[in-house]
Amino acid sequence: MSLPFLAKKPIDLPPIVSVELIQITEKTNIPFAPKAKKIIEKAKEKEKLVSEQAPPKKVKKIKPDSVPMPEDKVKKIEKIKEDKQNPEKIDNEVKQVSEFEKKELFDPNNIAALIDKSKEESAEAINKTDKVTQDQQKNFENAGLSLSEEDALKAQIFGCWSIPLGLPYNENLLVRIKLQLKPDGTVIKSEILDHARMNKPGQGFYKVLAESALRAVKLCQPLRVPTTGYERWKDLQLNFDAREMLEG
């Protein structure tokens, strides 16, 4: 008797948990989640880029360590020979020689030199990639509005948008409007992305909603946009979705 009960309970529970999750996500602003995901994904990509170039760095580091061993021996032999004549002065020369010229004399040194060059190249490369990632970071930071900026804009449009209450809530009625803005937030151009749908027969509801969205944008002018970073928000897309309101 006890087993079937146990088997039943877990079946009942999961849906309850999932419903709670949905509510939480709705309350905490779903729109941000996909953006956050994107940013995380992009950040991961950056890490990948760096990690791809990182391994050769390590390999090259190991090689120079291992190669100079014979070099050192040679240096020591030379040092011993020269130390007898001018111990102090020749020391410096020996160091210079060991660094540049002596590498050319022996095969291992050549390899070392090659490695050194590649090391320099890789270092440059790493610097470059570092720069790229920094730029990227700037781009990603600039890509979205901050939460407070977005909330300010949303709150403003919420107030302007009179939702037509006769619309059916079960249809896919999402109106996407692309805006071109001036630095002060006035709209230069507003364009409905699914414009063709507006004049199709049987899409009367979509037309009503699209017009109400356009009215909202016009009524809200100038939009409450951030004071800085005009480049990033000069083109803006607003997705008007009344389902949440109409269902509730």
Place this chain on the structure above:
Amino acid sequence: MKRFLLILFFFILPFKAFALIEVDITRGNLNPLPIAVSPLSIDENSRKNFEKILKKKNIGSEISAVVENNLKTSGLFNPLSKDAFLQKPDIANLKPRFEDWSLIKAQALITGKVNFVNEKLRVEFRLWDVLAGKEMMAIAFTTVPNNWRRVGHIITDKVYERLTGEKGYFDTRIIYVAEEGPKTKRIKKLAIMDQDGANNKFLTLGNELVLTPRFNPTNQMVTYLSYFRNLPRVYLLDIETGMQEVVGDFPGMTFAPRFSPDGKKIIMSFAKDGNSDIYTMDLENRIVEKITNYPSIDTSPSYSPMENIFVLILTEVDTNKYI
């Protein structure tokens, strides 16, 4: 290596170009839409003619008042005060100065014109989107002058549908039971009125008790229960012709009538010897069909609007169970 990095560099660059900021607007306000209903313009000659026929000083203003009242009672619109209007009706109908209308915070504007043509009332009206600065709708129709209130209702229906997406309900009528007289001698009459309370009219004289009037969803027929000669029976009444008839030839009491969603059948209860069952009658061929046959009291049947099924109250005599 450098080439590879360059390629990689260009690969990454376009990300910047695609990063169009999207903002999701999932909420809006449910405040009534501010709308300006400009009085319909009318020329002097037409005005005089209508004044003679309808005894109304300015039929244009009267029609716009009907529209305004309809929009206000719907709760979805906020008709603005006419005192604030800056533009005259005749000019506004030709080409509104949208700045003037947006100044008083109107989002939509209704203008129009009334003419007296061949003894008939010709009305044209336009709905304007003030913020977009364009015309949303323009319709003209002609009717007999006495229909002027209906014209107002039809205009409201069109405007309502265009702005909310929902079909308007303004050009409709309500049938109801009017009661008058003291408690001990209460008179009940069948009455009908426009949805805004105008054009009230009594359909029965009040000699017998009338109950549960129901409109046919497709035409101007009404079914109701009348205690004519103290026998409660279901009657059918054609509002347009005034014709009245008993529904079916039942040897007892019939009650609780309703129309089917397609308006072709009446469903009701018939009681005989303490047992009531559900019957339907086809209005075209008058064929009566027995639907239930239980030893309980089956009453108040009602069709589901979508399916060909109905719900009913089923009372077991012994246990008093309701389904």
